Amino acid sequence: QITLKESGPALVRPTQTLTLTCTFSGFSLNTPGVGVGWIRQPPGKALEWLALIFSGDDKRYSPSLRSRLTITKDTSKNEVVLRMTNMGPGDTGTYFCAHRMFRESLFDYWGLGTLVTVSS
Amino acid sequence: DIQMTQSPSSVSASVGDRVTISCRASQAISTWLAWYQQKPGKAPQVLIYAASHLQSGVSSRFRGSGSGTHFTLTISSLQPEDFATYYCQQGDSFPWTFGQGTKVEIK
Numbered sequence: 001q002i003t004l005k006e007s008g009p010a011l012v013r014p015t016q017t018l019t020l021t022c023t024f025s026g027f028s029l030n031t032p033g034v035g036v037g038w039i040r041q042p043p044g045k046a047l048e049w050l051a052l053i054f055s056g057d058d059k060r061y062s063p064s065l066r067s068r069l070t071i072t073k074d075t076s077k078n079e080v081v082l083r084m085t086n087m088g089p090g091d092t093g094t095y096f097c098a099h100r101m102f103r104e105s106l107f108d109y110w111g112l113g114t115l116v117t118v119s120s
Numbered sequence: 121d122i123q124m125t126q127s128p129s130s131v132s133a134s135v136g137d138r139v140t141i142s143c144r145a146s147q148a149i150s151t152w153l154a155w156y157q158q159k160p161g162k163a164p165q166v167l168i169y170a171a172s173h174l175q176s177g178v179s180s181r182f183r184g185s186g187s188g189t190h191f192t193l194t195i196s197s198l199q200p201e202d203f204a205t206y207y208c209q210q211g212d213s214f215p216w217t218f219g220q221g222t223k224v225e226i227k
Contacts (some may be wrong), residue, residue, distance in 0.1 A: 049216040106154035119188065
């Protein structure tokens, strides 16, 4: 059974760096073709794809946020970490991590999400 | 980036109604399209992948069709648990992009 869970601060000050951790079980990021991604959703708005990391350490980022994002993995801990620098009020929202469906380009398992508020 | 445009933005329907949601891609994406359902306060759940393949465990009243730039999600007979927001997502090329969502509301 695949599960994912996001963790991180609920409140971030403007200009600070956000660090979110996705802890997963039921699969391994050592397995070829496996991927974990991050998606966010501002309150009342649509989903926005942020980043994706594959088992071979290939990484993909949203071009509009590329300069602010870093995605990394720790296969020994079954964790994927997303860092976003220079946070602003427009970054407020729920952040989800999700498992990429094998050989497909979508997410088939999602975490519950974690709400991040950017405010001074 | 490939832009995904859904229509309508919202639809009011009754239990038992047939509902159709459209999703258009700004360029051809073959069948690299998925549909998700999201209920308030919950994570999205995949309904359809590869444009027309029903995800395991999903009711057969959901049907996806289309290829290239035009896709459709049809709910054949709306049930109370289907009132939610639906998103399309393209996976043809990075960055993966989502539509703006279609909210299915109770009439």
